[in-house]
Amino acid sequence: MSKAAEIDIVSVSKVYGMTTAVEAISLKIPAGTYCCLLGPSGCGKTSTLRMIAGHESISSGDVRLGNTVVTDLPPAKRGTAMMFQSYALFPHLDLVDNVAFSLKMKGVDKEQRRAKALDMLKLMQMEAYATRRPAQLSGGQQQRVALARALITDPEALLLDEPLSALDPFLKIRMRAELKKLQTSLGITFVHVTHSQEEAMALADLIVVMNDGRIEQAAPPREVFERPATAFVARFMGDHNVISGRVTCERDGMVVFDVNGGGSLAACGRGQEAGASIDIAIRTDHVRIGEPPSPGLGFTGIVSNIEYRGATVKLSITGAGIDDFTVIIDDSDFFARPVALGDAVPLAWDSEDAIVLGRIHS
Numbered sequence: 368m369s370k371a372a373e374i375d376i377v378s379v380s381k382v383y384g385m386t387t388a389v390e391a392i393s394l395k396i397p398a399g400t401y402c403c404l405l406g407p408s409g410c411g412k413t414s415t416l417r418m419i420a421g422h423e424s425i426s427s428g429d430v431r432l433g434n435t436v437v438t439d440l441p442p443a444k445r446g447t448a449m450m451f452q453s454y455a456l457f458p459h460l461d462l463v464d465n466v467a468f469s470l471k472m473k474g475v476d477k478e479q480r481r482a483k484a485l486d487m488l489k490l491m492q493m494e495a496y497a498t499r500r501p502a503q504l505s506g507g508q509q510q511r512v513a514l515a516r517a518l519i520t521d522p523e524a525l526l527l528d529e530p531l532s533a534l535d536p537f538l539k540i541r542m543r544a545e546l547k548k549l550q551t552s553l554g555i556t557f558v559h560v561t562h563s564q565e566e567a568m569a570l571a572d573l574i575v576v577m578n579d580g581r582i583e584q585a586a587p588p589r590e591v592f593e594r595p596a597t598a599f600v601a602r603f604m605g606d607h608n609v610i611s612g613r614v615t616c617e618r619d620g621m622v623v624f625d626v627n628g629g630g631s632l633a634a635c636g637r638g639q640e641a642g643a644s645i646d647i648a649i650r651t652d653h654v655r656i657g658e659p660p661s662p663g664l665g666f667t668g669i670v671s672n673i674e675y676r677g678a679t680v681k682l683s684i685t686g687a688g689i690d691d692f693t694v695i696i697d698d699s700d701f702f703a704r705p706v707a708l709g710d711a712v713p714l715a716w717d718s719e720d721a722i723v724l725g726r727i728h729s
């Protein structure tokens with residue numbers, strides 16, 4: 368079971384009545400990739416997954432799996448399998464029959480399908496429970512059965528809709544590791560819908576950040592985090608300060624801008640016209656405190672909140688027209704030179720840590 372297929376989504380839209388849930392998105396998911404569709408509730412990620420699976424019709428555009436255009440094929444003919452959020456196990460069937468179900472639908476004879484179902488249960492280390500019913504299992508065990516059931520058809524791509532959302536936080540992290548291991552050992556393409564950026568960062572080779580029916584950025588996790596394409600991505604991924612301003616000029620490869628209603632700062636970027644409004648991102652953990660900044664690469668602000676987090680301390684700073692600038696520093700640095708509420712502290716960062724963000728929505 369090592370066949371994997373590239374998924375090619377070409378200008379795909381989904382319209383429900385007056386609502387455009389997905390707006391002409393294009394995306395190539397290379398064969399064997401662990402892809403996470405990430406975004407807030409209502410951004411269109413489930414609709415996208417369901418269109419790949421064939422559980423939702425495609426309003427316009429095409430989906431290709433490997434060399435086959437699957438746009439008009441029913442789910443069972445696509446070479447994909449779907450694992451649902453609620454697992455959708457049959458309560459009255461034992462695990463073998465649950466797992467064997469789709470082979471029964473295909474007319475595979477009883478002995479053969481039960482043998483294959485047992486193999487799948489073994490793969491998920493669930494063979495000892497083969498004669499139980501779903502209600503006699505824990506959440507994590509039910510999830511393994513749902514995975515076995517989805518994988519029994521030897522799919523080229525497994526589609527998972529919020530697969531971890533029914534689990535408690537401890538189990539969630541354990542099953543997350545199991546999903547990743549499974550994908551690596553099977554080598555097939557996984558497409559996993561989640562609204563958790565932490566989950567996507569932990570699992571994905573390719574993160575697709577969606578907002579309002581469109582793709583804001585599709586890139587490996589590190590690139591999404593270190594080079595967020597848009598203000599939406601920077602805010603959604605977290606750990607970035609996003610500052611809006613108006614360009615005054617460009618100098619030495621830096622864009623100089625006025626913070627709306629505040630001071631003058633600079634950020635890495637080119638090709639911005641004077642007067643244009645821009646968003647920039649500054650990593651919260653790349654800011655130094657107590658060090659006089661180079662021109663445009665820092666400001667002096669007042670400490671408005673201090674949160675102790677164990678390994679780090681989170682400071683909120685107000686200044687340069689920015690209400691809530693976040694700085695995360697190591698606890699040892701904080702306690703070596705503590706600051707107090709109301710203190711004026713100089714903040715400084717390196718030029719490459721202030722980046723100009725793009726826009727996809729005008």
Ligand SMILES: Nc1ncnc2c1ncn2[C@@H]1O[C@H](COP(=O)(O)OP(=O)(O)OP(=O)(O)O)[C@@H](O)[C@H]1O
Pocket residue numbers: 383384386387388406407408409410411412413414415562
């Ligand atoms: N069957 C439907 N009929 C009408 N509108 C729908 C239908 N399904 C989804 N929508 C709308 O389409 C938009 C995108 O929904 P979708 O379920 O794809 O988003 P999502 O990102 O998966 O959200 P969630 O995380 O809440 O599941 C939403 O505005 C939703 O209300």
